[in-house]
Amino acid sequence: MNKLSTKERAAILAVICEGMGINAACRVTAVSKNTVLKLLADVGNASAEYLDKNIRGLNSKRVECDEVWSFCYAKQKNVATAKDAPEGAGDVWTWTALDADTKLIVSYLVGGRDAEYALAFMDDLRSRIDTRVQLTTDGHKAYLIAVEEAFGGDVDYAQLVKMFGNTPENMKGKYSPAECTGIRKTVISGDPDVKNVSTSYVERSNLTMRMHNRRFTRLTNGFSKKLENHLHAISLFVMHYNYCKIHKSLRITPAMAAGLTDHVWELEEVISLLAKDEQPKKRGTYKKKNSN
Numbered sequence: 001m002n003k004l005s006t007k008e009r010a011a012i013l014a015v016i017c018e019g020m021g022i023n024a025a026c027r028v029t030a031v032s033k034n035t036v037l038k039l040l041a042d043v044g045n046a047s048a049e050y051l052d053k054n055i056r057g058l059n060s061k062r063v064e065c066d067e068v069w070s071f072c073y074a075k076q077k078n079v080a081t082a083k084d085a086p087e088g089a090g091d092v093w094t095w096t097a098l099d100a101d102t103k104l105i106v107s108y109l110v111g112g113r114d115a116e117y118a119l120a121f122m123d124d125l126r127s128r129i130d131t132r133v134q135l136t137t138d139g140h141k142a143y144l145i146a147v148e149e150a151f152g153g154d155v156d157y158a159q160l161v162k163m164f165g166n167t168p169e170n171m172k173g174k175y176s177p178a179e180c181t182g183i184r185k186t187v188i189s190g191d192p193d194v195k196n197v198s199t200s201y202v203e204r205s206n207l208t209m210r211m212h213n214r215r216f217t218r219l220t221n222g223f224s225k226k227l228e229n230h231l232h233a234i235s236l237f238v239m240h241y242n243y244c245k246i247h248k249s250l251r252i253t254p255a256m257a258a259g260l261t262d263h264v265w266e267l268e269e270v271i272s273l274l275a276k277d278e279q280p281k282k283r284g285t286y287k288k289k290n291s292n
Contacts, residue, residue: 004035010267012036013043016233017240017267021214021222037229044232046273047239054260055106055242058129062100064202065125065137067093067113068209070216072224088227094209094234095121098202102257103247105205105238110231118142122150134192136160136199144188156190158197205241213237239270 004012008029015025022040026033073089074082082089095117097107107125111117118140132154137143139161147157164178185197214222215233224230243255243265255261 006268006271009039009271012039013267017212019212019214040232042274044235048235050273051238056128058106058258059131060099060129060133062134062196063097063106064100064199065097066199066202066206067095068206069093072227072230086226092230096202097125098205100201102254103250104254104258105242108238110234115142115145118146119149122146126150134196136197138199156192157188158192159186159188160197160199209237
């Protein structure tokens with residue numbers, strides 16, 4: 001079977017990483033939908049494996065955590081009446097942990113928003129950091145037990161809770177929340193520096209995720225139809241964000257700031273992570289089939 005060249009694959013990944021949907025990527029690159037989805041799955045798996053192996057032994061000082069909402073196939077309230085809803089349909093949450101200094105996405109997890117996922121997320125975060133860290137989360141109650149179970153007493157942990165005013169009648173049911181009227185910082189354990197108790201950086205990275213991933217764009221038909229493809233797209237995004245995208249304030253990539261690499265990665269380098277049997281091969285000559 002003839003395979004796309006590395007340059008052609010990089011062109012497909014480039015438009016996906018800039019927020020283009022699968023169908024639009026097919027039209028722009030003149031490639032079939034099955035080919036694009038197969039490439040996304042291959043690179044997504046390779047990216048997830050690379051991130052898991054290499055983002056370890058970090059010397060992070062401040063980490064911020066948050067969750068981003070999206071959905072697969074149908075929103076949770078519509079799953080019961082949806083036609084042929086697959087497994088994993090409904091609300092999907094992406095947990096992210098961001099190093100406030102290097103802007104590196106240290107850990108991410110896709111799934112529910114319950115205590116079980118919170119514990120798995122915190123266990124993974126703890127396994128990647130070698131130093132005592134100052135940790136900030138929002139007021140989600142699932143974090144309380146999860147942080148204690150994962151870090152014990154070896155963490156300076158605080159929660160930042162935003163307080164909002166009443167939502168105007170004409171804005172009820174809209175995505176925009178009511179006006180933020182204040183914040184409350186609560187020390188949970190250890191001795192965190194209250195001045196650095198913040199979730200601003202991780203919330204900004206959430207916006208980047210929405211802007212660079214069509215599956216997170218609201219009020220469109222670009223949402224994920226299968227949970228597996230949702231996972232692949234997020235793994236690709238994290239790989240691109242950490243290793244390929246130059247952060248405007250740092251002027252280098254987060255992976256460079258964290259000492260994980262010494263250069264800005266091109267998408268061709270991401271493609272090189274694929275297994276040898278998935279690498280593009282030289283196209284052979286076309287053999288005409290016998291018409292008999």
